[in-house]
Amino acid sequence: xxxxxxxxxxxxxxxxxxxxxxxxxxxxxxxxxxxxxxxxxxxxxxxxxxxxxxxxxxxxxxxxxxxxxxxxxxxxxxxxxxxxxxxxxxxxxxxxxxxxxxxxxxxxxxxxxxxxxxxxxxxxxxxxxxxxxxxxxxxxxxxxxxxxxxxxxxxxxxxxxxxxxxxxxxxxxxxxxxxxxxxxxxxxxxxxxxxxxxxxxxxxxxxxxxxxxxxxxxxxxxxxxxxxxxxxxxxxxxxxxxxxxxxxxxxxxxxxxxxxxxxxxxxxxxxxxxxxxxxxxxxxxxxxxxxxxxxxxxxxxxxxxxxxxxxxxxxxxxxxxxxxxxxxxxxxxxxxxxxxxxxxxxxxxxxxxxxxxxxxxxxxxxxxxxxxxxxxxxxxxxxxxxxxxxxxxxxxxxxxxxxxxxxxxxxxxxxxxxxxxxxxxxxxxxxxxxxxxxxxxxxxxxxxxxxxxxxxxxxxxxxxxxxxxxxxxxxxxxxxxxxxxxxxxxxxxxxxxxxxxxxxxxxxxxxxxxxxxxxxxxxxxxxxxxxxxxxxxxxxxxxxxxxxxxxxxxxxxxxxxxxxxxxxxxxxxxxxxxxxxxxxxxxxxxxxxxxxxxxxxxxxxxxxxxxxxxxxxxxxxxxxxxxxxxxxxxxxxxxxxxxxxxxxxxxxxxxxxxxxxxxxxxxxxxxxxxxxxxxxxxxxxx
Ligand code: 3HC
Numbered sequence: 001x002x003x004x005x006x007x008x009x010x011x012x013x014x015x016x017x018x019x020x021x022x023x024x025x026x027x028x029x030x031x032x033x034x035x036x037x038x039x040x041x042x043x044x045x046x047x048x049x050x051x052x053x054x055x056x057x058x059x060x061x062x063x064x065x066x067x068x069x070x071x072x073x074x075x076x077x078x079x080x081x082x083x084x085x086x087x088x089x090x091x092x093x094x095x096x097x098x099x100x101x102x103x104x105x106x107x108x109x110x111x112x113x114x115x116x117x118x119x120x121x122x123x124x125x126x127x128x129x130x131x132x133x134x135x136x137x138x139x140x141x142x143x144x145x146x147x148x149x150x151x152x153x154x155x156x157x158x159x160x161x162x163x164x165x166x167x168x169x170x171x172x173x174x175x176x177x178x179x180x181x182x183x184x185x186x187x188x189x190x191x192x193x194x195x196x197x198x199x200x201x202x203x204x205x206x207x208x209x210x211x212x213x214x215x216x217x218x219x220x221x222x223x224x225x226x227x228x229x230x231x232x233x234x235x236x237x238x239x240x241x242x243x244x245x246x247x248x249x250x251x252x253x254x255x256x257x258x259x260x261x262x263x264x265x266x267x268x269x270x271x272x273x274x275x276x277x278x279x280x281x282x283x284x285x286x287x288x289x290x291x292x293x294x295x296x297x298x299x300x301x302x303x304x305x306x307x308x309x310x311x312x313x314x315x316x317x318x319x320x321x322x323x324x325x326x327x328x329x330x331x332x333x334x335x336x337x338x339x340x341x342x343x344x345x346x347x348x349x350x351x352x353x354x355x356x357x358x359x360x361x362x363x364x365x366x367x368x369x370x371x372x373x374x375x376x377x378x379x380x381x382x383x384x385x386x387x388x389x390x391x392x393x394x395x396x397x398x399x400x401x402x403x404x405x406x407x408x409x410x411x412x413x414x415x416x417x418x419x420x421x422x423x424x425x426x427x428x429x430x431x432x433x434x435x436x437x438x439x440x441x442x443x444x445x446x447x448x449x450x451x452x453x454x455x456x457x458x459x460x461x462x463x464x465x466x467x468x469x470x471x472x473x474x475x476x477x478x479x480x481x482x483x484x485x486x487x488x489x490x491x492x493x494x495x496x497x498x499x500x501x502x503x504x505x506x507x508x509x510x511x512x513x514x515x516x517x518x519x520x521x522x523x524x525x526x527x528x529x530x531x532x533x534x535x536x537x538x539x540x541x542x543x544x545x546x547x548x549x550x551x552x553x554x555x556x557x558x559x560x561x562x563x564x565x566x567x568x569x570x571x572x573x574x575x576x577x578x579x580x581x582x583x584x585x586x587x588x589x590x591x592x593x594x595x596x597x598x599x600x601x602x603x604x605x606x607x608x609x610x611x612x613x614x615x616x617x618x619x620x621x622x623x624x625x626x627x628x629x630x631x632x633x634x635x636x637x638x639x640x641x642x643x644x645x646x647x648x649x650x651x652x653x654x655x656x657x658x659x660x661x662x663x664x665x666x667x668x669x670x671x672x673x674x675x676x677x678x679x680x681x682x683x684x685x686x
Contacts, residue, residue, distance in 0.1 A: 003031025004052075005038055011179060012044040012086070017052040024099045025061035026070040029077045032103070036077075039086040046186060048178040049107060050091040051100075056116065059098025062125060062261055065252050074099050074131040075245055082106035082132075082193045087186050091174035092116050092167065097155060102129060105136040108189045109181060110167040111174040112158045118166060119155025122248075123216075125264060126257030126634065128225040130248030132193075135232045135240050139195040141166050146198075147208040147229060151222040152215070193237050200233040218501050219634050220256055255644065259636030263626055266619045266637070270457045272448035273616070278441040280449035281393055284308060287366040289380050291322025291353060294397060295369035297425030300329045303347040304426060305453045310360065311353045322353045329426060357387045364389065365446060367419055369397040372520065377401065378409040385410045393443045395419040399470050400521060403436040403463050414440035417447050420467060422628045423513075430628035431456040432467050459623050462614040465525070469624045471609060472602050472638070477518065479601035480506045481536040482664070483594050485579055487587040489572045490556040496591040497598065501632030506598070508565060509630070511555035519543045533663050538574050547571070600653055600665075603642045607668035610639075613686035618643070639681045647674040647681065 002018040002025070014035045016022045039047045051057050060074060081088050081103065090096070090104035092112040101118050104110050112118065120133045128134060129150060138146035141164040149156065161167045171177035205226065212222045224247050232240035251257050272280075285308045288299045299309045299322075311326075313319045327348075334344045352359070360366060366388060368380045381394055388394075394416050396406055407413035418434025431454070433447040444460070451458035461467040466474055480493050494505025510518065518539060529535070542548075542555065549555035550562075557565035579586050589597075602625075609615050615624075622637020635641045642650060651671050658665040674681060 002027040005035050010045040012039045012047040014047055014049045015052050016057050021055045021058035022051040023058050023061040025064055029072050029074055032077050033072050033080055036080045036084050044086050045183055047086055047088045048091050048175055049088055050093050050175050055094040056092045056096040057100025059100050078102050078106045078131045082191050089178040091178045093174055098122050099131050102131040102133045105192055111169045111171050111177050112161055112167045113174050114158050114170055117155040117157055118161050120150050121153040123153040123221040126221050126260040127248050127251045128221055128228055130245055134228040134244045136192045138198050138229055139192055143198040143204050150225045151212050197233050205230050221251055256634045259634055262636040262640050263633050266623055267457050270623055272445055276441045276445045278445055280445040281364045283365050285363040287360040287363045289368040290370035291318055294423055294425055296322055296325035298367055298369055298421055301426040301454050303350055308350045313355055319353045357383045360387050365393045367395045367397055374401055377406055381409050393446050397421055400466050403434055407436050413438040417443040419447055429457050431458050432461045433458050434461045434467055436463055457623055457627055459620045460616055464614050468609055468615050469628045472605050475601045475605040476598055477506055479598045481538055483589055483597055485536050485538055485575050488589050491567050493594055496594040500595050502630045507556035511549040511557055514549045514551055515542055515555055516548050538578055541574050602638055604668050606638050607670040611670035616686050618681040643680045643682055647671055651675040
């Protein structure tokens, strides 16, 4: 039984009991509907509804979304609660999301625990509320708040819910408090469905539409949610419900919802692999080496997760810089209201910066985040090895360098693992955990355990130049530079990728990170680059011109006064010049050509990464591309997108491109194999 009922004199207690999060599947719906009839039959004076464990209810069971709807349907259950002559009280003991919030809104009264949250996050799964949420929320909190909560999908805390009028009270023990509610007072509360809808205010709707166009203009669900809310303002309640339901059912089977659900479950499945034979090392004190942006970002993430952190720098100036960088992050978190003053102080108290490696003597993990140089990194590992316990884990945050070469400098290379964070490290969710040839299961388990503690999404990667994410990025940029040299401009390339759904194109994003990083990589790769592979020299010309990106006021774009980007004709001319030197005639690419080339280059490389077992699954590549590189989440990640195009169609397009340049467009053996047997990339296991 996923819903339990009991009565004490004339009070009924109904509890949703569906671990782990009380998702509302068919059996919960049936249990709740039965409970409505049970309470009416016993002529109870109230029903107190709560959830077992730490949630009230996490919403409809999204695993059922791929099935045909099963009876009883949630809107019928919710309506039965709202229209029952027995008043229900929602004792919101923990998160009440989606369908969980819709059930709570159908109750006559809502009492919430201080740490609980309530919200309608359906748009994050590509659907709109489908059980009356678009109709009941505006009646309870007004049009402005309802539009905001539904179209952005962000849940709110207890205080905000009280201020909005969504709940009646905040109490430590909502069930006990629900018992104390005066019966007459309860009887006077009008059922939610009988409340009048807010006035149809066109200007408020227009504002919501433009905010939605700015923040999520590619996504269908937020727009359709606003439509459903607007229609409900002029329709009777029971006429508006089917409009909402039809939209919900339509979106549920659409490509965006499928993609968003794929990402939701992929991120939840990203856990320590079940073949790890050793447990993680317990971590209290962690050392970070290097106090630049990355090092201090990592340090803050560790502090935020409760660790004690010592940051090691080379000299006093480095220590001062690290202290300042960390203070800035703490200050910014406090100013944004993410932490209290006491929490800010606590983080500061658990942090120390020093030049003395002896301070690492009791730490079981060190993460080096120093300059990308093998020499620098091996020196750091040698010093850490001298001072740290012999079984401590040594992690490197390198983005490209060979971890096996690094590990060879310590007596026990099994202690060495890659922990590749993404900047800003305290914000970005992705963590690539890189397994060297000799990395122990304990080192890997420690990495996965740390990711869980930091609430990051871990992905296991093998050793190669750039691991998963940066290796794909290198091909993306190569394809962009080729398109640029052969006929386009950086702004046309950027526009095409933004139109596809990236928050910014490859050139604007490189201006942010700095062109010097990629330049250093190109020089490192000079010795091993295939001499027959076409090399696009434009980025090198940019370095010669001192155009390193935003930090120098100009990169692919100019940033006059350090502000917004401006197209730069000098940059556009570089392509004309280089094409002239190379004797190439430039062509006009339409946005679809540009997109196609950049995406196919990435898909081809990602297939190789999977084929070579650098990534364990297509799903892991989806996580990396979405969480670390801005690939549109609503397309479900690079490989999910590739499968949606169909591998056979991809191979046909690559064959055409390979005629132009057989080396750059050499087709991945995995793509060929999938095309041959009609399987998908998602089916493939390394
Ligand atoms: N359906 C199915 N499974 C769900 C689920 C849901 N709505 N919500 C969570 N789960 C599962 C997860 O997949 C995970 O399963 P696993 O252990 O097998 O990997 C398990 O519950 C625990 O989830 P998390 O790892 O996410 O646990 P957290 O503690 O980090 O977060 C949470 C808990 C805040 C509830 C978070 O899971 C969450 O945000 N869930 C989704 C909420 C949501 O979007 N609800 C709306 C659903 S759509 C809807 O209700 C339609 C309606 O209007 C008709």
